[in-house]
Amino acid sequence: MNSIDRLLHEAHLSKDGARRAFLKKAFAGSAALFTLSGAYAELLSRTPSQTEGPYYPDKFPLDTDNDLIVLNDRLTPGIGVVTYLSGRVTDLKGNPVKNATVEIWQCDAEGSYIHSNGSNPSTRKRDNNFQGFGRFLTSANGEYFFRTIKPVPYPGRTPHIHVIVKKGDQRLLTTQCYISGHELNRNDGVLRSISDPIVRELCMVDWLPIADSTAGEYSARFDIVVGQTPEA
Numbered sequence: 001m002n003s004i005d006r007l008l009h010e011a012h013l014s015k016d017g018a019r020r021a022f023l024k025k026a027f028a029g030s031a032a033l034f035t036l037s038g039a040y041a042e043l044l045s046r047t048p049s050q051t052e053g054p055y056y057p058d059k060f061p062l063d064t065d066n067d068l069i070v071l072n073d074r075l076t077p078g079i080g081v082v083t084y085l086s087g088r089v090t091d092l093k094g095n096p097v098k099n100a101t102v103e104i105w106q107c108d109a110e111g112s113y114i115h116s117n118g119s120n121p122s123t124r125k126r127d128n129n130f131q132g133f134g135r136f137l138t139s140a141n142g143e144y145f146f147r148t149i150k151p152v153p154y155p156g157r158t159p160h161i162h163v164i165v166k167k168g169d170q171r172l173l174t175t176q177c178y179i180s181g182h183e184l185n186r187n188d189g190v191l192r193s194i195s196d197p198i199v200r201e202l203c204m205v206d207w208l209p210i211a212d213s214t215a216g217e218y219s220a221r222f223d224i225v226v227g228q229t230p231e232a
């Protein structure tokens with residue numbers, strides 16, 4: 001194993017926020033990376049941007065809150081593995097980005113987006129109870145929180161959740177997050193467009209079973225580092 005592979009291997013074993021801390025430590029300590037300029041080192045700790053893709057909603061659901069499992073007051077929940085997705089939005093110095101809007105969207109358990117052209121081309125099926133899109137305004141600590149489903153594969157893509165961070169009308173970041181260790185990650189063209197495997201790791205999220213959950217729910221933490229603030 002070369003040193004980069006070893007770092008990745010160890011990063012993969014570390015959990016949630018610990019991974020980012022580990023990577024930072026790795027960058028600070030790795031002889032191979034000593035020669036990186038300050039600007040490039042900064043770029044490495046920033047959450048990489050990823051394409052928005054074609055399915056940002058062209059019409060919003062009836063409800064755009066942070067609970068994607070339940071649409072308005074419907075009794076039937078969306079299908080899928082319930083996941084509490086949370087994280088903290090910070091700038092490059094670790095300062096919380098408060099009152100930022102975090103938007104997420106993803107396909108439903110049938111592999112269909114709520115976008116008018118987003119139904120799964122191989123099945124044309126939809127889960128009409130899944131909200132498919134949600135918004136949350138970050139707290140004073142930069143925290144955000146969603147209840148959603150564990151993402152499933154969509155034809156041609158590994159499972160992912162799309163994420164946009166905005167402050168007012170200004171977009172700070174457009175990205176996607178992924179299930180750490182998922183077998184389809186290896187061949188996903190969008191994910192592989194992040195050429196540096198260490199930077200790619202910053203979009204990986206661990207899906208961890210919640211110990212006391214009788215319903216088999218998961219928690220997932222995606223901390224986001226934006227490279228700019230509206231003031232910058």
Ligand SMILES: [Fe+2]
Pocket residue numbers: 053055157160162
């Ligand atoms: Fe997508």
